[in-house]
Amino acid sequence: MKIALLGYGKMGKVIERIALERGHEIVLRKSSSSTFDGLENADVAIDFSVPDSATTNISECINRGIPVVSGTTGWLEDYHKMVALCNEKNAAFIYGSNFSLGVNLFFELNDYLAKMMSKFNQYLVSMEEIHHTQKLDKPSGTAISLANGIINHTKYNNWSIENPAEDEVFIDVKRIDPVPGTHSIFYTSEVDTIEIKHTAHSRDGFGFGSIIAAEWLIGKKGVFTMKDVLELK
Known part of the structure; x- marks a missing residue:
């Protein structure tokens, strides 16, 4: 699985390490000062950025048809816009306030x-x-x-x-x-x-859960939550 990391802070680096351990490839490590070059090569994107960047990151993925998992919090006033965009584009999106x-x-x-x-x-x-x-x-x-x-x-x-x-x-x-x-x-x-x-004893639980969600989202269409991933509904 080829992963685009949208946000390359502490959580992004945790996700990178766990993804590589699971045999995945990182094709984009996007920080606030870099571009989306390389996103087109991704099978899925994982967004752990900052509130001001989340909506841009998610909408960029949805508009390009790339499944996106977002664990960024503090931007939920725009959540319904992202849901509507995802449904309009027949894309795939998971938001979780916590992926542990x-x-x-x-x-x-x-x-x-x-x-x-x-x-x-x-x-x-x-x-x-x-x-x-x-x-x-x-x-x-x-x-x-x-x-x-x-x-x-x-x-x-x-x-x-x-x-x-x-x-x-x-x-x-x-x-x-x-x-x-x-x-x-x-x-x-x-x-x-x-x-x-x-x-939580470390950030590893959040990183592992986000990768599990990304693996699950491949090939699906719609808006989902971790309840769907873990079959808790």
Whole structure:
């Protein structure tokens, strides 16, 4: 498989190493200062760039008919535009707020717990997310996905990172080096607390999952998520 890396920072280099270990070839390593030359040779593109570049990277791939996997967060105000473009061009696109296999299982656990706890109003929900100080978006895309999982199944209608209203899930955002990513959900009553937690030990989980998604996407048409890749639907 010939891969175009759109974004060649720390995550791009992790993805490169794992891709080469799996026998794939890197045909483009695009940074913010370079061009898309070489993209035409790719079987698939993996975008781990920055919020300001994500929409351009994804649309460039879709317009050229190249399947694209994006793990960049902080740009989701344009997500529906990319979905519409993908459907218009009959292309292939996966966005994931987190490609770690463990985190995607954690998403399912979060949904299940939220459904179960929705009957017990004595419990208040809160979250904590911790990342390294280079993380640009606050809260993380993973935290937003987790919050939306809770909102979909409970009385809560939104989330907030400060001064939450009664119907908002509070997300306590922390930036501490060198933490690659820790997410915790708390259900707290006067008598006890229920907690579920995912801790990433390195970036390798994110890189491996994105390559698994790219391998899966080859030959497909449409807009997908990691639920499709992992057959969790």
